[in-house]
Amino acid sequence: MIFTPKQLDENVNVSKSHPLIELLWLLGGLILLVGLIFFLLGVTADWAASKVPVKVENWIGQQALKEFPAEENLPLNLRLQSLIDSLPEDSLLHQYKFHIFLVDSVEINALALPGGNIIVYSGLLKQVQSENELAMILAHELGHFAHRDHLRGLGRGLGVAVAAALLFGGESAASSLVSKTLLTFQARYSQDQESAADQFGLDLLTKRYGHAGGATDFFSRLTEDAGSKLPYFLTSHPHPQVRIDALNERIKEKHFRIAKTQPLEADLLAFH
Amino acid sequence: MESLLQNFDLVIVLVLAILGYTVGSLAEKRHYRSIIKREKELLKMAVVTAEGSFPPGKVGSSALVSGSVVISIDYFKRLLAILRNIFGGRVKSYESLVDRARREAILRMKESARKQGANMIINMRLETATIGRSANKRKSVGSVEAIAYGTAIVMNKG
Numbered sequence: 001m002i003f004t005p006k007q008l009d010e011n012v013n014v015s016k017s018h019p020l021i022e023l024l025w026l027l028g029g030l031i032l033l034v035g036l037i038f039f040l041l042g043v044t045a046d047w048a049a050s051k052v053p054v055k056v057e058n059w060i061g062q063q064a065l066k067e068f069p070a071e072e073n074l075p076l077n078l079r080l081q082s083l084i085d086s087l088p089e090d091s092l093l094h095q096y097k098f099h100i101f102l103v104d105s106v107e108i109n110a111l112a113l114p115g116g117n118i119i120v121y122s123g124l125l126k127q128v129q130s131e132n133e134l135a136m137i138l139a140h141e142l143g144h145f146a147h148r149d150h151l152r153g154l155g156r157g158l159g160v161a162v163a164a165a166l167l168f169g170g171e172s173a174a175s176s177l178v179s180k181t182l183l184t185f186q187a188r189y190s191q192d193q194e195s196a197a198d199q200f201g202l203d204l205l206t207k208r209y210g211h212a213g214g215a216t217d218f219f220s221r222l223t224e225d226a227g228s229k230l231p232y233f234l235t236s237h238p239h240p241q242v243r244i245d246a247l248n249e250r251i252k253e254k255h256f257r258i259a260k261t262q263p264l265e266a267d268l269l270a271f272h
Numbered sequence: 273m274e275s276l277l278q279n280f281d282l283v284i285v286l287v288l289a290i291l292g293y294t295v296g297s298l299a300e301k302r303h304y305r306s307i308i309k310r311e312k313e314l315l316k317m318a319v320v321t322a323e324g325s326f327p328p329g330k331v332g333s334s335a336l337v338s339g340s341v342v343i344s345i346d347y348f349k350r351l352l353a354i355l356r357n358i359f360g361g362r363v364k365s366y367e368s369l370v371d372r373a374r375r376e377a378i379l380r381m382k383e384s385a386r387k388q389g390a391n392m393i394i395n396m397r398l399e400t401a402t403i404g405r406s407a408n409k410r411k412s413v414g415s416v417e418a419i420a421y422g423t424a425i426v427m428n429k430g
Contacts, residue, residue, distance in 0.1 A: 005315040007308075013371045015364040019293070019352060022364060026355035033358070 037163055038156075045155030049148045054095040057151070061115015065099065073102040075267040076120060079131070080138050086208040093146055100138075102271065108222075110137055112144035114151060125271050127221060130261035132214025134268070136205045143200030149193045190236040195246055202247055202256075212256035216244045285351075292347030299346075300368060307375050314382045317392065319422065324394035332428040335388055338421035339380025342403060343373045345414055366416075373418035374398055385424040396422035 077100050087093055096116040105121040112118055118141050128134045144150055206212045222240040237243075251258070264272075345353070345366070352365035377398070385393050403415040 003318050003320075005318065007312055007315060011371065014368045015362065017364060019297075019348070019365055023348075023352055023355070026352065026359065029359055030355060 041159040041163060042152075042156055045159055046152050049151035049155055052148075052151055054092065057115050058095075058097050059115070061097070061099070061113070061117050064113070064115060064117065070101050070103075072099050073120070075265075075271075076100045076102060076138075078267075079134060080118070080142075083135060083139055083142060083204060083208055086204065091146070093142060096145060110141055112141045112150050116145065122271060125268070128218065128264065128268075129221075130214050130217065130263055131265065132205065132209060132261040133218045134264070135208055136201050136215050137218060139204035139208070140197050140201035142204060143197030144193070146200055147193065147196055149197065153190070153193075191238045194237050195243070198243055198247060199250055202250055203254075206254075206256050209259075209262075210257070211259040212251050213259045214261040215251070216247050217261070219244045219247075288347040289351050290348075292349065292351075296346030296348055300372070303372055303376075307372065307379065310379050310383075311375070314379065314386065317382045317386060317390075319378065319382065319393045319396050321396050322394060324425070326425075330428060332426040334426070335390070335424050336421065337381050337385045337388070337390070337393060337424040338419060339377045339382070339384060340417060340419035341373055341376040341380060342415050342417045343369055343376070345369060345416075350414075369416055370400060370418070373400070373416050374420070377418040377420040381420040381422060385422075388424055389426055390424035391427045393422040393424050396420060 077098075080098055080100050084093060084098070098116040098118060100118045100120065102120050102122055102125065106123040107121045108123045108127055110118065110120045110124055118138070120137075124137070125134075128137070202212060202215050205215055219240040223244065238246075250256075349365040349369065353363050356363045356365075378396075381393065381396070397420070399419050401417045401419075403417050
């Protein structure tokens with residue numbers, strides 16, 4: 001046998017396709033897959049959340065209070081109660097036992113937790129200038145309870161984490177990639193919830209004071225240091241300016257009256 | 273700027289992927305150029321997987337020669353492979369890695385045989401191993417090792 005050395009021109013062992021094109025296909029597939037999971041889980045979680053009786057939620061809230069005892073804030077409670085009193089008779093919110101807490105933190109935020117617990121950060125209270133503004137914020141949180149967003153959020157978050165861990169294993173890189181993509185969907189969904197809660201808050205504020213004055217004041221103050229709208233794509237809340245525009249549109253649509261706001265009363269000024 | 277900081281891990285992934293892609297593909301192109309050039313140089317050194325039998329007196333001496341190489345994946349290849357883990361199919365991003373490792377290992381074996389004055393290598397075997405197993409797991413980097421070994425034969429003159 002004669003050995004003739006020969007250099008092969010073609011390499012059959014390496015695929016010819018461009019890696020960036022492969023990346024595009026795979027990423028597209030991932031977004032589609034995760035979107036589908038999110039949609040299915042979301043529908044299930046929303047359905048389940050709407051079926052949970054308020055009694056069960058109140059019980060959860062009481063268990064949480066036993067674990068983390070905290071003092072309720074009386075001045076805030078008075079404001080909340082007057083808002084609840086102006087709700088219609090058949091409102092779901094009358095079944096709740098609300099507890100409102102003031103937490104010392106520079107963060108400008110308020111939270112609605114399962115079981116009718118509302119947490120207001122002192123950083124937010126320091127920013128508030130009028131009774132109407134505060135009522136708008138509290139009414140917004142009540143809106144979350146009315147739409148049962150806290151339960152839905154809990155259900156979705158839990159479902160997504162469990163699904164990702166089950167499908168790809170808890171420690172795998174694929175699972176963390178999937179949950180990161182999901183967070184983007186979550187942000188979009190949560191922005192919709194915030195807008196819906198804003199609308200609820202506006203209606204309740206108008207019912208309480210007879211006019212919509214002060215509804216957008218708090219957000220206008222936020223806009224000053226909010227900056228560009230672009231980074232808000234990934235956050236849980238919409239850009240303040242977007243919220244103001246949406247509120248103003250509803251005020252116009254419903255012909256709400258705008259009147260002068262009431263300054264904060266002495267019991268709340270003590271926290272400033 | 274704030275949102276950049278908030279999504280810091282996402283930014284890191286993006287930067288590493290871009291870095292991995294540019295540096296990784298540059299390194300790969302350079303490596304392939306060098307592989308093809310050296311393969312041409314060493315073309316005369318015959319390598320066969322057959323055991324080979326020689327008439328008595330033909331073989332002057334024989335020795336074991338081996339060449340091995342370890343090649344690491346880059347972040348971009350890893351990202352593609354992780355995505356492949358979800359959907360299944362050919363992990364194309366690792367194909368060139370294994371190809372480079374095997375050809376480089378054979379080249380190194382041939383170079384070592386040439387240094388010993390050998391005319392050919394018979395009974396060549398190739399083996400591949402992973403270093404840093406489960407490369408697609410979080411926080412781990414994988415590499416591939418290829419080792420080629422065979423019997424270098426020095427023929428008697430005449």
